[in-house]
Amino acid sequence: MIHLDTSFLIRALRTGTREDRQLRGWIRTGEPLVISAIAWAEFRCGPLEPEELSLAEAVVGRFRDFRLEDAEVAAKLYNDTGRRRGSLADCMIAAAALADDASVATANHKDFLPLRELGVTLAG
Template sequence: MIHLDTSFLIQALIPGTPQDRSLRKWIREGESLAVSAIAWAEYRCGPLQHEELAVAEGFLGRCRDFTRDDAETAARLYNESGRRRGSLADCMIAAAALGDGAALATANVRDFRPLRDFGVTVAD
């Protein structure tokens, strides 16, 4: 299973991007794709066209709820990775992926690099 981060979702809908190519490959291979409720909320806050939303909803397997266990994991990630300003949402998205035992696809690998030491795997 692969969880998609907000940045990945945005870039995957632009033809020819590395994220577009990765998404197409994963769909061809039958990879299970999901998005956390946190990433979905961020995505929905962007300037979306109706068609883009329909495409994203079409390839996503599910939108994963954010649980209390996820909240505990996110807090641990945030506190143990240096309490970086603006990183709480990333920690929440990573926690949901960890909760599913999933890799995380992102266009902003740098944002998630500090979380690798805590078991977060970034999908290629």
């Protein structure tokens, strides 16, 4: 199972990008694709064309709620990685992925690198 980060989904919707090729490969092999409510909210903040929204909805296999347990894990990730400015949403996305024993697909690997030491795996 792979949780899609906002940055990955945005780039995957552009034909010919590395993320587009990765996404097509996962779809071909039947890899379960999930997006958390946090990443989906970021994505919906746009800018976003109606066609992009329709395509994203068709690609994502499951939308995952963000729960209280996820919030607890996200806070721990945030605190344990130095309370980096702008990293809370990434910690929330990572917490949802950890709860599902899933990898995170992101186009911003550097943002998630500190989380790898805490058990977060990156896809691709």
